[in-house]
Amino acid sequence: MVYVLRLGHRPQRDKRVTTHVALTARALGARGIAIWRPDAGIEESVRKATQSFGGDFEVRSLKEWRPFLKGWSGPRVHLTMYGLPLEEGMEALKQLVSEGGPGESGSQEPLVVVGAEKVPPFVFQTCEVNLSAGNQPHSEVAALALFLDRYFEGRAHHRNFADARLRITPSAKGKRVEDRKDVGTH
């Protein structure tokens, strides 16, 4: 399991990018996402996707993020273009995961931190691993996608949920969506 912490979200300005971060987290195998600053609109739109496409992806907003980051009982990894190269950082992280995290309960679930434009030094220092999914300026959405893909060793990108109302069937030339109206009405 993997959990995502999205920092520095500015409602309005970052609405769409943070939605992309959350949907990418869900699509590529994360268990849930915590968002700071709070944004009920994004929570709602991500929940709607989950209601239609299934699974139990968790989305929550945080009023304060420092205690959440500090109190996480598994290893913490911060995605930043300033960090260690992907392979090296991933190896360090997997070692920490196998040992169990620094918290009392020693959880093996990593917290993946993605920031918006500026990330305070506290994040670099608190996270056990600072990992770069590329040393050129790019995108926290891209960084999260590459991270999750590598972390789950390429197994997470085609997923089906038993309780999905909408299901997509791969197609060479169009859109094939199965609408199972009898399920997913939770």
Place this chain on the structure above:
Amino acid sequence: MVYVLRLGHRPQRDKRVTTHVALTARALGARGIAIWRPDAGIEESVRKATQSFGGDFEVRSLKEWRPFLKGWSGPRVHLTMYGLPLEEGMEALKQLVSEGGPGESGSQEPLVVVGAEKVPPFVFQTCEVNLSAGNQPHSEVAALALFLDRYFEGRAHHRNFADARLRITPSAKGKRVEDRKDVGTH
């Protein structure tokens, strides 16, 4: 080489997401991007990144995208969650690349098409390959990142450009940026 076509961009609303698309294209090895609808602000901000971080990534706006897509002389691949699974679509694409594209010049450079919310059937039909980087709703930024990573077999995410003014040195706990003021003043 790979070129990217970003469709359905709505200036204002999609400004940030399209910037993420363009920076991801540059960071992960594409040669350039064409954007429709035109947006001089995005062109400018992507050029600024290239001026600082080096390379010769091309960015342009299109007034009309259909002739551009139709006239592309290499294979065309559309990233969509409705498409063929990543591995299967990638195999089909690489076959087309090795044969040379459908145009008169038979170029081997694929055009990767990423849309915003709604993509017209013309795109599904014109592109030789519709490829899904995941069958759950996610993000065109994530899809492009996964596509380029697979296409370049994981080699593209740490790049250095000879003419870079700013260079990032990987670091375990902070930011290390080399500012080479004598270069990159083009």
